[in-house]
Amino acid sequence: MSMLTPPGMGGQYRITGDKYPRMRPPRRRGRLVAAVVASVAALGLIGWGTLQLIDVFTGGKKSTTASSKTGCRPEAATATQVKALPKPGEITVNVYNATDRTGLAKDTADELKKRGFKIGAVGNASKQFDKKVKSTGMLLGPASARNTSLPVLGTQLSGAEQRTDTRKGTDLDLILGDGFKNLTQRAASDQALTRLAAPDPTASPKKSC
Known part of the structure; x- marks a missing residue:
């Protein structure tokens, strides 16, 4: 009997040799668990990649989601919005001739009147400007007219300098300066007035929070 055989045991239960047998758990269950974990990880990667591709092809959803979380929505510019500009009938224009051509101020004043402007004084320019305006003309007004009545009058004479x-x-x-020939054509000035009053369609939309 071997020293490894417990007392009272023999026959078919007899253990021979000088080493104890190693008892190992079955390996099949460990392999199965590893295979399941690997499959789940692979499915997760495939799903994540699919979401990334959807986001690339749809585009813009992230920004929309972000704006919805913050409660801000972009406001698109509408064609119904207009600037608060005075109409020609609300603007009084004094017409002065700074050139050596006679009758220029009166003829220009008459044309402006036909276009709806109110006419004030008509005559020769003061010594400050007489024979000193080389461009088509110069528009002068109070500081409050910088972004209101001055641009409206400016649609009638291209290239005129605007001052306050x-x-x-x-x-x-x-x-009227040395470069003056005629007022801007009526159709072109009307179009300029329309563009002046209309909003800029290329402006970036503002967010409303």
């Missing part, structure tokens, strides 16, 4: 001074009242001065 410390005058009282709302009247504007149109000083």
